[in-house]
Amino acid sequence: xxxxxxxxxxxxxxxxxxxxxxxxxxxxxxxxxxxxxxxxxxxxxxxxxxxxxxxxxxxxx
Amino acid sequence: xxxxxxxxxxxxxxxxxxxxxxxxxxxxxxxxxxxxxxxxxxxxxxxxxxxxxxxxxxxxxxxxxxxxxxxxxxxxxxxxxxxxxxxxxxxxxxxxxxxxxxxxxxxxxxxxxxxxxxxxxxxxxxxxxxxxxxxxxxxxxxxxxxxxxxxxxxxxxxxxxxxxxxxxxxxxxxxxxxxxxxxxxxxxxxxxxxxxxxxxxxxxxxxxxxxxxxxxxxxxxxxxxxxxxxxxxxxxxxxxxx
Numbered sequence: 001x002x003x004x005x006x007x008x009x010x011x012x013x014x015x016x017x018x019x020x021x022x023x024x025x026x027x028x029x030x031x032x033x034x035x036x037x038x039x040x041x042x043x044x045x046x047x048x049x050x051x052x053x054x055x056x057x058x059x060x061x
Numbered sequence: 062x063x064x065x066x067x068x069x070x071x072x073x074x075x076x077x078x079x080x081x082x083x084x085x086x087x088x089x090x091x092x093x094x095x096x097x098x099x100x101x102x103x104x105x106x107x108x109x110x111x112x113x114x115x116x117x118x119x120x121x122x123x124x125x126x127x128x129x130x131x132x133x134x135x136x137x138x139x140x141x142x143x144x145x146x147x148x149x150x151x152x153x154x155x156x157x158x159x160x161x162x163x164x165x166x167x168x169x170x171x172x173x174x175x176x177x178x179x180x181x182x183x184x185x186x187x188x189x190x191x192x193x194x195x196x197x198x199x200x201x202x203x204x205x206x207x208x209x210x211x212x213x214x215x216x217x218x219x220x221x222x223x224x225x226x227x228x229x230x231x232x233x234x235x236x237x238x239x240x241x242x243x244x245x246x247x248x249x250x251x252x253x254x255x256x257x258x259x260x261x262x263x264x265x266x267x268x269x270x271x272x273x274x275x276x277x278x279x280x281x282x283x284x285x286x287x288x289x290x291x292x293x294x295x296x297x298x299x300x301x302x303x
């Protein structure tokens with residue numbers, strides 16, 4: 001019973017091969033944007049921290 | 062920008078929750094359409110993505126106007142941070158539209174006014190990103206990009222009215238129209254919740270990307286200062302030798 005309900009759901013009334021790629025791409029785009037955005041944020045933060053360790057900001061005279 | 066660090070996790074969290082609720086409503090609660098059957102569920106991705114494509118372009122164009130008129134440094138950063146996100150939403154809109162078009166219209170693509178103008182929007186995003194990065198001086202790239210973004214903003218108006226001005230395969234608006242939405246509440250709610258989720262996700266990502274751009278600017282300034290310090294040292298040394 002549960003299996004057949006799941007199968008009906010996944011079949012999407014015969015439109016499975018259009019509906020699921022659409023939702024898959026949406027997930028990929030949203031997750032991809034998030035991973036990329038957070039990744040570059042962390043990379044830049046690390047880069048700045050390293051730069052400040054190597055050469056502390058010059059004191060204003 | 063100072064409060065964005067506190068804001069981002071909340072905005073991002075609410076966005077994720079809204080998208081999950083939207084997904085549940087779109088896939089389990091909303092009924093199949095009496096004409097489109099289950100394929101109508103693509104609309105809960107396609108329509109919010111299309112709204113985002115245009116909304117984000119308005120953000121890019123609006124920030125570009127602020128950057129050109131008032132020279133506010135954050136405005137350029139906002140426009141440049143938003144553009145790749147807008148391009149991603151536009152691509153999502155185009156592909157999901159195609160996935161719906163094949164079973165419903167019998168074709169993946171037609172060169173009608175709506176589809177063509179959205180494709181142009183996608184290329185405008187790419188052109189803007191390429192132009193901004195094509196100059197050695199970031200300031201000149203930003204200015205050239207801002208002008209392109211403003212000129213291209215006419216395309217947003219064309220996209221919106223394309224389904225009324227030209228006879229096209231694409232159906233006219235059923236939500237943002239005079240006289241209110243024409244679709245049933247059971248379909249309107251998942252659409253609106255998903256759209257709000259997409260919008261908040263965009264806001265959270267935009268804020269993080271703007272912070273990233275500010276850090277990058279700081280890195281650039283530090284590097285320049287370092288180079289300057291070294292060259293000054295060399296000049297002093299040369300004077301001592303001569």
